[in-house]
Amino acid sequence: MTNPANEPLPASVLEALKRFDTPTICNAMEVVAPDRRLTGYTVKPLVCPFPDLPPIVGYARTATIRAASLPRLQGAAARDQRAAYYEYVGSGSGPRISVIQDLDGANVGYGAFWGxxxxxxxxxxxxxxxxxxxxxxxxxxxAPEFQALAGSIGPSHAHVHLAGFGEDVNVAGMAVRSGDLIHADRHGAIVIPFDIAAKLPAAAELLARREEVILEIARSPSFTIETLKAAMAKSAEIH
Structure with a gap:
């Protein structure tokens, strides 16, 4: 859920979420909110040029772009729109993550807004x-330490321009509203509902304890199918 009061979560919650990669957060979501198993995260591959950067957690600032056609606004009007967009990006709860949908359809990625x-x-x-x-x-x-997940990498900006900002967007199958809490890393991104955000770190730690029992056996030189079955049973008993 979006935070309608525009009130940030405690910084400690965001810091706790940053300790985990995005797949782990997805796993934890399945425990805390099983109804979201099929929604709320990117489902199409995205390029990550900086895979070694740590996970990022922040509030969404949304926008839409086009590049394969001439912009409707020109000159001062276009500059005013861009200035208003930058004011929007820099306002409200932080830290923030930009989430931008390309509206060019079959020509998505034709021109780069980002560079x-x-x-x-x-x-x-x-x-x-x-x-x-x-x-x-x-x-x-x-920009150093600035993470990027993108549909593609290309050479030109073509006619790239803002179509709008602050509206609902859908990027790689992930529906996002302005102000949503986003967790992202090299694997993709997920929207975290505000009302369950504080529960996810504990769920992630629970899953790690369950997995460690199985991993210990799988990495052991004495591994057998029988020891695996025993480890699976032991893992299921961890709560």
Whole structure:
């Protein structure tokens, strides 16, 4: 659920969530909110040029872009729209994560909104990274420690322009509203409902304890199918 009062969660909750990778958070979600097993996360592959960066957790700032057609706004009007967008990105609860949907359909990724300049600007505005189904570029010049999950990497920005911002978007199958809490890393991203966010770290730790029993046997030189069965039974008893 979105936070309608625009009140941030305690910083300790976000810090606790950052200790886990995104697949682990997805696993924990299945324990805490099993009805979300099929929704709320990216389901299509995204490119991550910086796979060694740690997980990021922040509040979504949404936008839509187009690049394969000329923008409706030109000159001062386009600059005013971009300034209003930057004001939106830099306002409200932080830290923030940019979530941008490319509306070019079959031509998705035709032009890159993201590169050296926008990664630097968004980082300065308090963003930790971007999740987009559009393209990105300028990888060597990218803002340091600014994470990126993108639909593709390309050379040109073409006619890239903002179509809008602050509205609901869908990126790689993940539906996002402005202000949603997002967890992301090299694997993809997931929306975390506010009302269960604080429960996820404990669920992740429970699952880790259950998995460790099986992993210990699987990595043992004395592994047999019988020891595996015993480990599976023991794992199921951990609560």
């Amino acid at each position: 050296e300049v926008n990664s630097a600007v968004h980082k300065a505005l308090g963003c930790l990274g971007v999740v987009t189904d559009g393209s990105i570029r300028d990888i060597p010049q990218w």
